[in-house]
Amino acid sequence: xxxxxxxxxxxxxxxxxxxxxxxxxxxxxxxxxxxxxxxxxxxxxxxxxxxxxxxxxxxxxxxxxxxxxxxxxxxxxxxxxxxxxxxxxxxxxxxxxxxxxxxxxxxxxxxxx
Amino acid sequence: xxxxxxxxxxxxxxxxxxxxxxxxxxxxxxxxxxxxxxxxxxxxxxxxxxxxxxxxxxxxxxxxxxxxxxxxxxxxxxxxxxxxxxxxxxxxxxxxxxxxxxxxxxxxxxxxxx
Numbered sequence: 001x002x003x004x005x006x007x008x009x010x011x012x013x014x015x016x017x018x019x020x021x022x023x024x025x026x027x028x029x030x031x032x033x034x035x036x037x038x039x040x041x042x043x044x045x046x047x048x049x050x051x052x053x054x055x056x057x058x059x060x061x062x063x064x065x066x067x068x069x070x071x072x073x074x075x076x077x078x079x080x081x082x083x084x085x086x087x088x089x090x091x092x093x094x095x096x097x098x099x100x101x102x103x104x105x106x107x108x109x110x111x112x113x
Numbered sequence: 114x115x116x117x118x119x120x121x122x123x124x125x126x127x128x129x130x131x132x133x134x135x136x137x138x139x140x141x142x143x144x145x146x147x148x149x150x151x152x153x154x155x156x157x158x159x160x161x162x163x164x165x166x167x168x169x170x171x172x173x174x175x176x177x178x179x180x181x182x183x184x185x186x187x188x189x190x191x192x193x194x195x196x197x198x199x200x201x202x203x204x205x206x207x208x209x210x211x212x213x214x215x216x217x218x219x220x221x222x223x224x225x226x227x
Binding site for chain 1: 216221
């Protein structure tokens with residue numbers, strides 16, 4: 001069965017510094033990959049998704065992610081973070097043909113002024 | 114365009130009681146998925162409804178049940194509440210047939226079981 005690992009429960013980073021949030025999934029079968037963001041006391045919002053094609057995916061708010069099939073990874077990056085990026089970030093995976101999303105445990109991004 | 118709405122926002126119940134949570138889909142969407150998010154964890158898939166039929170279910174017992182109505186709104190019912198059912202319950206709507214498409218989430222219902 002598919003599983004998703006987000007290795008870091010919290011990532012503290014200074015404002016305007018770059019950040020990488022890591023995500024690994026278990027199965028190498030064809031997958032769809034997603035990153036969602038959850039701001040405090042709000043629902044989940046899609047940041048970006050990988051369906052097929054280019055392995056570098058650009059999303060909203062300056063985030064991007066790279067799909068690496070050999071390493072079964074889909075790490076999220078931003079070159080310069082802002083205080084407004086403070087939130088929890090979730091990686092999710094779906095096997096193609098299966099509409100069920102499998103989620104990681106989340107990574108809290110903490111921006112230090 | 115109206116987004117996904119959920120009611121109520123907060124709910125407190127006691128063990129053994131029953132609860133009904135409600136979700137209104139985004140306009141034009143025909144599919145609703147329900148998730149349970151325990152504190153400090155990622156969402157866990159409960160089930161999905163498409164055209165009023167269950168279209169996939171996660172690892173949840175039968176006391177978790179659902180309905181989807183002709184207007185694509187949905188209910189999640191939980192019977193015989195247990196303390197571990199305390200969580201944020203999220204509803205997401207999407208348009209089946211455009212997979213790879215986005216699931217749009219509501220703000221959630223925070224359920225506390227005492």
